[in-house]
Amino acid sequence: MLGTYTYNKIIRKTLIAFGTLFNNIEVRKENADGSTYSRMKVPLAYGPRQKFLARITEQPDLNKKVAITLPRLSFEMTGVSYDATRKLGAVTKSLKPKDAGTVTKQFVPVPYNVDFELNIISKTNDEAIEIAEQIFPFFQPSYNVTIKLVDELNDYRDVPITLNSVNYSDDYEGTFDSRKLTIFTLQFTAKTYIFGPIGTQGPIKKAKVDYRTNTNLQAERQVAYEVTPKALTDENKDGTTSLSSPITKSTLTFDVDDIVDIVIGGFIEIGNEVMKVKSKPGGNKIKVVRAQNGTTASAHAAGAAVDLINAEDDALLDSGDDFGFNEMTSVFFE
Amino acid sequence: MRNTFFTHGTRNEQFLQQNLVEEYLKMFGMDVLFIPRQLVSKDSVFNEEIVSEFDDSYLIEAYMENFDGFQGGGDLLTKFGIRQSDEVTLVISQQRFSDLISQFLLLDTDIELGERPSEGDLIYFPLTNNYFEIKFVEHEEPFYQLGKNYVYKLKCELFEYSDEKGDIFEGDEELVDSGYTVKYYYLTTPGTSAVASTSLTNGAIDSIYLTDGGSKYQEAPTMTITGDGNGAAAEAFLINITVSGGSPLTSAVIRGTVKDGSLRSVRIVDGGSGYDEDRASIVVSSPNLGGTPATVVPTFTNGVLTALNITTQGSNYTSVSLVDLTSAGTGYTTTNITFSSPPAGLTGEFKVPESVTGGTTGATASLVEWNSVEGWIKLKSPTATFSTGETIMGNTSGATVVLENRDEMASTDTKYYENVAFEEFADDILDFTETNPFGVIS
Numbered sequence: 001m002l003g004t005y006t007y008n009k010i011i012r013k014t015l016i017a018f019g020t021l022f023n024n025i026e027v028r029k030e031n032a033d034g035s036t037y038s039r040m041k042v043p044l045a046y047g048p049r050q051k052f053l054a055r056i057t058e059q060p061d062l063n064k065k066v067a068i069t070l071p072r073l074s075f076e077m078t079g080v081s082y083d084a085t086r087k088l089g090a091v092t093k094s095l096k097p098k099d100a101g102t103v104t105k106q107f108v109p110v111p112y113n114v115d116f117e118l119n120i121i122s123k124t125n126d127e128a129i130e131i132a133e134q135i136f137p138f139f140q141p142s143y144n145v146t147i148k149l150v151d152e153l154n155d156y157r158d159v160p161i162t163l164n165s166v167n168y169s170d171d172y173e174g175t176f177d178s179r180k181l182t183i184f185t186l187q188f189t190a191k192t193y194i195f196g197p198i199g200t201q202g203p204i205k206k207a208k209v210d211y212r213t214n215t216n217l218q219a220e221r222q223v224a225y226e227v228t229p230k231a232l233t234d235e236n237k238d239g240t241t242s243l244s245s246p247i248t249k250s251t252l253t254f255d256v257d258d259i260v261d262i263v264i265g266g267f268i269e270i271g272n273e274v275m276k277v278k279s280k281p282g283g284n285k286i287k288v289v290r291a292q293n294g295t296t297a298s299a300h301a302a303g304a305a306v307d308l309i310n311a312e313d314d315a316l317l318d319s320g321d322d323f324g325f326n327e328m329t330s331v332f333f334e
Numbered sequence: 335m336r337n338t339f340f341t342h343g344t345r346n347e348q349f350l351q352q353n354l355v356e357e358y359l360k361m362f363g364m365d366v367l368f369i370p371r372q373l374v375s376k377d378s379v380f381n382e383e384i385v386s387e388f389d390d391s392y393l394i395e396a397y398m399e400n401f402d403g404f405q406g407g408g409d410l411l412t413k414f415g416i417r418q419s420d421e422v423t424l425v426i427s428q429q430r431f432s433d434l435i436s437q438f439l440l441l442d443t444d445i446e447l448g449e450r451p452s453e454g455d456l457i458y459f460p461l462t463n464n465y466f467e468i469k470f471v472e473h474e475e476p477f478y479q480l481g482k483n484y485v486y487k488l489k490c491e492l493f494e495y496s497d498e499k500g501d502i503f504e505g506d507e508e509l510v511d512s513g514y515t516v517k518y519y520y521l522t523t524p525g526t527s528a529v530a531s532t533s534l535t536n537g538a539i540d541s542i543y544l545t546d547g548g549s550k551y552q553e554a555p556t557m558t559i560t561g562d563g564n565g566a567a568a569e570a571f572l573i574n575i576t577v578s579g580g581s582p583l584t585s586a587v588i589r590g591t592v593k594d595g596s597l598r599s600v601r602i603v604d605g606g607s608g609y610d611e612d613r614a615s616i617v618v619s620s621p622n623l624g625g626t627p628a629t630v631v632p633t634f635t636n637g638v639l640t641a642l643n644i645t646t647q648g649s650n651y652t653s654v655s656l657v658d659l660t661s662a663g664t665g666y667t668t669t670n671i672t673f674s675s676p677p678a679g680l681t682g683e684f685k686v687p688e689s690v691t692g693g694t695t696g697a698t699a700s701l702v703e704w705n706s707v708e709g710w711i712k713l714k715s716p717t718a719t720f721s722t723g724e725t726i727m728g729n730t731s732g733a734t735v736v737l738e739n740r741d742e743m744a745s746t747d748t749k750y751y752e753n754v755a756f757e758e759f760a761d762d763i764l765d766f767t768e769t770n771p772f773g774v775i776s
Contacts, residue, residue: 013763020760023753029385032375037385038715040497043512043751047413058416059409066465067418067492069512074413121414123496124382146765156765176453176470177489237612271581271610272637296636298608304581305610 006197008150014114014192015077017145018161019046022073022118025134027127042131043069047076047119071122071131079115083191086111095201096153097319102200104152109193116161120184125170128182132166135186139163150195161190203319205229224330229323231313232293234269238312239305243270244284249297253287256306262286267293267309270300274309293324343480355484356427363397366424367458368435368451369465369502372444387444388456388500392435396457399423399487406491421491422466424457428473428486450486456502457490466490497715504687504700515702515714518726519739522709525550525676528570528654532559532669538662539566539669547653548673549622552723552738553593555654555674559663566663570673571656573597573619575630577639580614583607586639588616589658590628594722594739595621596647597628605639616642625650652676677723679709682733692718693725693734701728711735 023044029037058064088108098104118135122128142162149157167185171178211223241262244255259280262268268275268288273295275288291297317323341347370392374385399422406421431451439448446452450471457466472487495509503509528548533541539559548555551572559566572592577585586606591599597618611634618628628648633641654673683706684690690701690713697718704711713720720726720737727734 016756016759017764019752019756020764023756031385036717038497038499039717040715041753043753044756045415045752049411051411054411054416055409059418063462063464064416064418064492065463065506065508066495067420068412068414068416068494069509070494070496072414074415076413119413123494124377124384125380126377126382126384127496148763148765179469179491179494234612269612271608272612272634298637299583301581301583301608305613307612 004197008195010149010192010194011077011080011112011114013147013149014159014190015046015116017147017159018114018116018188018190019044019075021143021145021161022075022135025073025131027071027122027130040071042071042073044073044075047074071120071127073118073120073131075116075118077114078117078187079113081113081115083111083113086191086193094153094155096155097203098152098200100318101202103203103319105199105201106150106153107196109149109195112192112194114190114192116188116190118186118188120186122182125182128168128184132184132186136163136166139188145190147192149193150198152198153195157193159190159192161188163188205317220332222332224332226328226330227325228328229314229317230326231309231317232322232324233274233295233313234307234309235313235316235321236307237305238307240308241306243300243302243304243306246300246302248299249290252290253281253285255284256286257284259284259286261308262306263308263310269307269309270304271298272296273298273300343482347480348482351480351482352427352429352484356430359395359397359425359427359430359485363395363425364461365393366396366460367391368394368431369456369458370435370439370442370445371452371454371456372442372500373446373454374444383454386454386498388498388502390438391458391502392438394426394430394434396424396426396488399425418492420464420466421489422459424488424490425485426451426488428484431486451488456493457488458502465493465495467493499700499715504702515712516699516716516720517710517712517741518720518735518737519710519741520735521550521677521679521738522706524678525652527675528555528673530557530657530671530673532671534666534669537563537665537667539568539659539666540662542568542657542659542671544654544657547655548676549653550676550738551652551654552595552677554591555676557657558672558674559669560672561666561669563663563666563669565661566659566666566669567661568671569658569660570654571658572651572654573628574656575600575619575642576617577606577609577632578615578617580609580611582609582614582637588639588642589656590618590630592651595625595649595652597630597644597651598647600630600642600644602639602642607638609634609637609639611637618648619651619655621648621650622652623650625652677736677738679738680706680733680735682728682731684711684728684733684735685731688728688730690726690728692720693727695720695724 025042027040031037092108093105095103095105120128120131142160144158144160146156147159164187170182172180206228208226210221212219212221241256241258244257247254262277264277264279266277274292275290276292278287280286369388372387373383374387377384404420404422407419410417436448439445453468455468459466468488468490470489473483475487526549529546530542530544532539554570554572557568557570573590575588575590584607587603589601589603590597616630616632626649629646631643631645632639684701684704686704687700687702691698695718697716697720699713699716702712702714722737724737725734
């Protein structure tokens, strides 16, 4: 019934983001004079694993020379729960431009909390504290990680990771048969969002409003108002014609190579400047109003391409482009 | 009071008993290596070792009390990976330890106790190829036979390795990657220098012709112009970035800086004018074979190039591709242009393991692996970060190598160790546009 296959790997991504925070922690030992004796990168791993894989990767020749190498960091996911306090209205959806002619649509995600446990094991107290003190100051009590939760949306979300509690155990009493073990256990919660399937649609290119003076929807409309996007600059680099001679930034009448396709009242673009064609005084001359649609008047060289801004450019407009409006008002008489 | 007509162990009886014990140990025991712990420094607050080293080993015969296998919990899967918790009880002769080993231990000031095997010392067990740590020395079992104890019972369990140093571990392949190793690459064949010539007009240089761009430069070489005139100067670049199309009134001039093969920064020397923004595009010169091209996105404001944004840094831009004549000079009849040399690779042969010292930073590290075919060395526990272009010298062998590239995270201990894997996954999904407080996230 639920049907649409979707797997955005969000819990996995949250887990990776959490793990990455702790992948570059170091332990340093000092000489008596304060100089560095050695540096050590603390190995990190996700604790749970398949037993057969653990055995064949860690003990390929059936034996380890030593019991284990220390210090180590290990973390695991301990729970996933719904967070009602962050829930937004279920029908809100967001639209984002994707590629030419497509927009992705996505309903709001469901907020979920993912709990993690991070364990620090070390041979000595000092090393355990050294590692812990590299972690604690950044959680006040939470640290925000910005994660791209859904690839297709390219939408980065802040996911706060909160340090809930710290537990420290140093097991040293008893017979000499048992080993001293120093372990820090840190409990975290990551507040993530789980997204559903993503749809696509085309960008909206027409909006229409019908006005009626009667609440009966079957009645005749009186006025219809329609807008469509209008290109403000050239989109298709048509290069319909070109300048016959150079112009300065104040030239208003000039020659082009071919005047046939230029329409009086239409817009043209030369270089980065948009001009409005006022008239065609004769020959291949055109008279223009300079610096239209927010562009700046500037000099142009002979041979510079003259692009027409017309319906073809309107059709090429896509989501994310800057545009104006073509309006059409229809009035209906009974 | 006990009966004085019976002896409870004379010295001769005790010697006989000791000899019988030793004979028994030599017949039924096995040879193990006793490795004393040198306690270099201690933490007097937590009462813990800070630095321990294991440099020496002594052969001694020992009887394995648990003859039918190791004691202990065996192999366990823990949240920290597989823990092999084998235990063993070894019996060694007190007299043999005193004769063979104690005399040397007592001379070493770093060894806390020389008279007896002490807790924390290691035993290497050749039969199974394991390091065991002595956790308790039992000296009263059997209890005072003939008034004396003859053996130590060493209760041992497998050692927990925490990057302890010393000759014993230095050459141990299995333990090399534990701790902190960094892989540094060097050139197996050195690069070649760029070559250029000039043409002169009225004693001044009017053009420089680049005949060979050279190879394997890490950064743009410096150019030196010599000859009988003076004042000429030129600058070399490893990348050439131009604006193509857009019918400008004046052309833009862009210069890029390359380091380690990648485009690091761009500078707009002149933004040009009159560019048709729709028709202008940025052209970046091709990298050397095997490289990826850099990409740069321009921003024009009223036909003038005002900003460039590097979207891909590219790789393998290691040859000179552009030369700027910054000063033409005067009075030349002949000129000679020389470029500084690209970094050399290796000279000599390293010993593995040996300690190495950086020529620029003065940092030291231990060279634990060397692959002369692929051209890399693996350095363990560097005291500071070595920089690329730095010369590293082996303290024993005298061999030198110039670092070309480094891979900070390339510790290859993939056994229960996922730091690099997480880093790579996270590169695709995390946005650390500010900084990652926990370390380097590229």
